[in-house]
Amino acid sequence: MGCGSATRTHPNTCSILGVVSIEYREEPCKVALNLVKGMPFRWSLNPYMGCAHRCTFCYVRAFEARADRPSDDRYGRSIRVKVNVADILRRELARRSWKREVVALGSATDPYQPAEGRYRLTRACLSALAEARTPVHLITRGPMIVRDVDVLSEASRRAEVSVTFSIPTLDHDIWRKTEPGTAPPRQRLRAVKTLVDAGIKAGVGMAPILPGLSDRPELLDEVVRAARDAGATGIWANLLYLRPGTREHFLSNLARDWPELVAHYQALYGGRAYLSKAAGDPLRHSVARLREKHGIADRRAIRLEPPHDVEPLQLQMLDAAAISATSAASDAATVAKGNDLANVPPVSRRSPI
Numbered sequence: 001m002g003c004g005s006a007t008r009t010h011p012n013t014c015s016i017l018g019v020v021s022i023e024y025r026e027e028p029c030k031v032a033l034n035l036v037k038g039m040p041f042r043w044s045l046n047p048y049m050g051c052a053h054r055c056t057f058c059y060v061r062a063f064e065a066r067a068d069r070p071s072d073d074r075y076g077r078s079i080r081v082k083v084n085v086a087d088i089l090r091r092e093l094a095r096r097s098w099k100r101e102v103v104a105l106g107s108a109t110d111p112y113q114p115a116e117g118r119y120r121l122t123r124a125c126l127s128a129l130a131e132a133r134t135p136v137h138l139i140t141r142g143p144m145i146v147r148d149v150d151v152l153s154e155a156s157r158r159a160e161v162s163v164t165f166s167i168p169t170l171d172h173d174i175w176r177k178t179e180p181g182t183a184p185p186r187q188r189l190r191a192v193k194t195l196v197d198a199g200i201k202a203g204v205g206m207a208p209i210l211p212g213l214s215d216r217p218e219l220l221d222e223v224v225r226a227a228r229d230a231g232a233t234g235i236w237a238n239l240l241y242l243r244p245g246t247r248e249h250f251l252s253n254l255a256r257d258w259p260e261l262v263a264h265y266q267a268l269y270g271g272r273a274y275l276s277k278a279a280g281d282p283l284r285h286s287v288a289r290l291r292e293k294h295g296i297a298d299r300r301a302i303r304l305e306p307p308h309d310v311e312p313l314q315l316q317m318l319d320a321a322a323i324s325a326t327s328a329a330s331d332a333a334t335v336a337k338g339n340d341l342a343n344v345p346p347v348s349r350r351s352p353i
């Protein structure tokens with residue numbers, strides 16, 4: 001890849017609109033790893049900025065709004081491609097000061113969104129992280145990840161690696177209306193199975209669960225059961241949160257698709273971004289019971305693990321809300337202010353199950 005900037009436009013398949021035009025801006029970066037504060041990990045990495053999946057509930061819309069960039073229907077139609085990110089990452093990982101801390105990949109954008117098929121930046125970054133024996137946690141909705149089983153296997157042999165697939169629901173109607181640019185959730189489940197069968201640690205994050213839609217008991221049960229059948233090594237869930245920027249877009253789509261639920265959401269989220277504890281706890285308990293009922297655990301027949309002489313680093317199934325909020329803020333701050341992360345807020349509202 002060259003070091004100059006270029007812009008290309010490609011059609012992207014969209015589950016509701018058919019085909020939408022996406023602009024790809026090939027812009028080199030100066031920094032690859034973003035410093036994150038107040039989290040169980042300190043570093044995040046996002047090869048792309050903006051996400052062509054364009055989920056209606058996307059938390060990044062809130063950070064886009066704060067940065068004075070479009071957070072409405074225009075979000076995800078212009079993607080920044082950090083064409084040199086793997087070279088910059090290699091340079092950063094080669095520093096003597098690098099302590100092989102966990103790197104969270106894909107917290108502010110999906111690392112396996114359509115652009116990855118062409119640019120292969122996530123794959124190149126995973127190779128660099130493996131060479132540097134750096135632990136990785138990756139979160140995605142993209143089944144394209146199965147292309148990189150070879151790199152993920154090698155990375156898992158050299159450092160702790162875990163992958164989380166975001167699968168909030170298997171309901172076709174809810175998926176189509178809320179995730180216009182993603183592949184069907186059952187494809188993600190097949191990807192879970194492919195990775196787990198290869199010996200890679202891979203679990204499911206049910207996020208975000210939408211009140212009045214994907215929180216129905218039979219739908220929750222369906223996801224947990226399917227995750228168990230796919231061999232998921234763990235599962236967690238998180239509820240929708242609606243910060244300004246995300247809120248307006250989500251509620252306008254809700255009014256279009258489920259107008260009968262608008263009053264319900266206004267009652268639940270009126271004046272607040274998060275559900276109250278009283279409203280959220282029953283769902284958290286339900287998912288915890290389902291996890292026990294279906295016996296979700298790490299049952300891998302093959303376990304790819306680093307040699308014992310590699311210093312163990314506990315890599316947990318990371319809370320998507322926490323990752324997303326902090327790292328999206330990190331990237332937003334990085335884009336807006338160079339690499340000045342002084343304004344990155346700590347995450348104070350997390351609700352892992």
Ligand code: SF4
Binds near residue numbers: 051055108110
């Ligand atoms: S896949 Fe993730 S980052 Fe991309 S639009 Fe959906 S929620 Fe946002």
